[in-house]
Each structure stands twice: as C-alpha cells, then as structure tokens.
Amino acid sequence: MKTYVITGGTDGIGAALARELFSRGDHAVIIGTDPRKGRRLQDEAASTPGDLTFLQADLSLVAATRHTLDRLTDQHPVIDGVVLCARFMHSRRTETEEGLEHNFALFYLSRLLLSYGLLGPLRNADRPVIVNVAGPGHDTPITWDDLQSTRHYDLVGAMFMTGRLNDLLGRSFAERHGDGPVRYVLFHPGTTATSYAGKVDPATAAYLRQQRARAKPATAVVPPLLRLLDDPPASPLTAFQLATELDVRSELFSAEDARRLSRLTDDLLARLR
Numbered sequence: 001m002k003t004y005v006i007t008g009g010t011d012g013i014g015a016a017l018a019r020e021l022f023s024r025g026d027h028a029v030i031i032g033t034d035p036r037k038g039r040r041l042q043d044e045a046a047s048t049p050g051d052l053t054f055l056q057a058d059l060s061l062v063a064a065t066r067h068t069l070d071r072l073t074d075q076h077p078v079i080d081g082v083v084l085c086a087r088f089m090h091s092r093r094t095e096t097e098e099g100l101e102h103n104f105a106l107f108y109l110s111r112l113l114l115s116y117g118l119l120g121p122l123r124n125a126d127r128p129v130i131v132n133v134a135g136p137g138h139d140t141p142i143t144w145d146d147l148q149s150t151r152h153y154d155l156v157g158a159m160f161m162t163g164r165l166n167d168l169l170g171r172s173f174a175e176r177h178g179d180g181p182v183r184y185v186l187f188h189p190g191t192t193a194t195s196y197a198g199k200v201d202p203a204t205a206a207y208l209r210q211q212r213a214r215a216k217p218a219t220a221v222v223p224p225l226l227r228l229l230d231d232p233p234a235s236p237l238t239a240f241q242l243a244t245e246l247d248v249r250s251e252l253f254s255a256e257d258a259r260r261l262s263r264l265t266d267d268l269l270a271r272l273r
C-alpha cells in the first residue's frame with residue numbers, strides 16, 4: 001500500500017484521484033477545510049482495499065500549513081507522492097488573518113511549504129514525486145514589485161500570475177533537489193467540471209456554471225495523474241497539459257526568475273516565523 005498526500009483532496013480533481021487510489025488499495029491522505037466532505041470520503045473508502053485519512057486544515061495560513069506538515073511527517077515516515085490541488089477563488093482581493101493575499105497564500109505559499117516540508121518522507125519512498133496541479137506554461141507577466149496584487153486585483157489575473165509562481169517553484173525545487181530522488185511535475189488539467197471552490201460575484205458564478213456544463217468530468221483527469229504517480233518522469237522538472245508534455249526549457253521556467261522569487265519568498269517567510 002502506497003501513501004499519497006493530496007491537498008484539496010476533499011473535492012474536484014483531488015477527490016476523484018483519492019477515490020481511485022483507495023479503490024485500488026492505496027492510502028490517500030487528503031487535506032481540506034470541510035469535515036463533512038472528509039467523512040463522506042472516509043465512508044466510501046471503508047468498503048475498499050485501500051485507506052483514507054482526512055486532515056482538516058486551512059492551508060491559506062502559514063501557521064496551519066506548518067502544523068499540518070508536522071502531523072504529516074510524524075504520522076507518515078514514507079510518502080510516495082504529494083499532489084497539490086487546493087485552490088480557492090476570490091472575486092475581491094482578500095487577505096488572510098496573517099495579512100497575506102489569499103490566492104498567493106493558498107495557491108503558491110502553501111504549495112512551496114508542502115513541497116519542501118515533505119522532502120524527508122518523500123526521500124524514503126522508491127520513486128517519489130510531487131505533482132503540482134495548476135496551470136503551467138501561461139505567459140502572464142509577473143508583477144515583481146507587487147506579488148500580492150495590492151495595486152490592482154482581478155481574479156483571473158491573480159490566479160494566472162500565481163500559476164507562474166508555481167512554475168518557478170518547480171524550477172527552484174529542481175535546481176535545489178534535482179540530484180535527489182524526488183521528481184517535480186507541473187500539471188495542467190485543462191477545463192474540468194469541479195466544485196470551483198470560491199467566493200465569487202454573480203457574473204463570475206454564471207461564467208463558472210457555463211464552464212462546468214461544458215467541461216470534462218474530474219474523473220477524466222485521473223488517468224494522466226495516475227501515470228505520473230506510478231511512473232514518474234526521469235527529469236527533475238517536467239510539465240504536462242494532461243498527457244502532453246510542455247517544454248520547461250522556455251523562459252517561463254527561468255532559473256534566474258526562480259532564484260529571484262525564492263529570495264523574495266524566503267524573506268517573507270522569515271517574517272512569519
């Protein structure tokens with residue numbers, strides 16, 4: 001039985017993946033905020049050969065993410081894969097109680113903390129892999145002097161820019177740990193009918209309803225994700241849109257930009273100790 005940690009595993013793509021993993025006999029450790037969703041999946045897992053553990057955590061908070069990391073590393077000495085899916089959309093710029101822009105905190109910072117924080121148990125696995133499910137390869141410019149969108153915020157722009165930060169996180173991780181066993185994969189699922197968790201205005205809600213009606217189901221994203229977990233790519237960093245590989249040698253995944261972002265993020269995190 002292999003162990004996979006899935007953030008945002010209570011709904012959407014993460015939940016579809018968790019179902020497949022426990023149905024085939026693996027252990028899915030899912031993280032989300034809603035205990036009812038966690039219990040429902042635990043009930044489903046009870047009649048399967050696998051296992052499901054639900055951890056309740058608000059990963060938009062650095063303190064809660066650090067606490068969750070402590071629980072994960074205490075309870076799971078070996079982790080075979082980490083799949084990062086947690087995401088929450090805000091039409092209006094929102095700050096967490098730690099004073100960080102919510103999208104930046106959840107969609108980027110928690111993924112960085114989990115990627116580096118789970119290195120220990122990942123290194124104990126045979127072929128460990130981190131799959132960061134976001135939107136790799138988008139060419140939205142990065143507003144370097146305003147990563148948390150204080151001057152101008154719109155939902156789509158903030159999400160795309162934070163997606164780019166995840167691309168650079170992948171590059172930094174590979175630069176630092178590429179000679180180790182953990183492979184880093186950036187994965188774009190394409191438009192998929194999920195819960196689209198968020199607090200959005202009526203126009204955005206209507207748009208998301210239309211998208212959901214036309215989109216493929218979350219189960220359609222599971223086979224390409226499983227392939228990456230079962231047979232991780234050989235290169236330290238790769239990116240995929242479903243099964244199609246993207247070129248990570250492009251400027252969008254620049255090592256120099258990745259180092260610049262790491263410096264800014266390290267400074268920020270040092271202030272949140």
Ligand SMILES: NC(=O)c1ccc[n+]([C@@H]2O[C@H](COP(=O)([O-])OP(=O)(O)OC[C@H]3O[C@@H](n4cnc5c(N)ncnc54)[C@H](OP(=O)(O)O)[C@@H]3O)[C@@H](O)[C@H]2O)c1
Binds near residue numbers: 009192196198
């Ligand atoms: N769906 C698409 O069309 C699409 C397209 C491109 C990329 N993606 C990427 O695919 C990934 C998964 O998206 P999805 O559409 O499957 O997601 P989703 O259905 O909206 O589900 C979001 C998940 O994130 C969790 N979550 C939200 N806020 C959280 C918080 N503060 N702390 C911990 N967990 C939190 C939710 O759990 P609770 O409900 O328990 O809080 C839920 O499990 C995302 O990274 C997204 O960027 C999706």
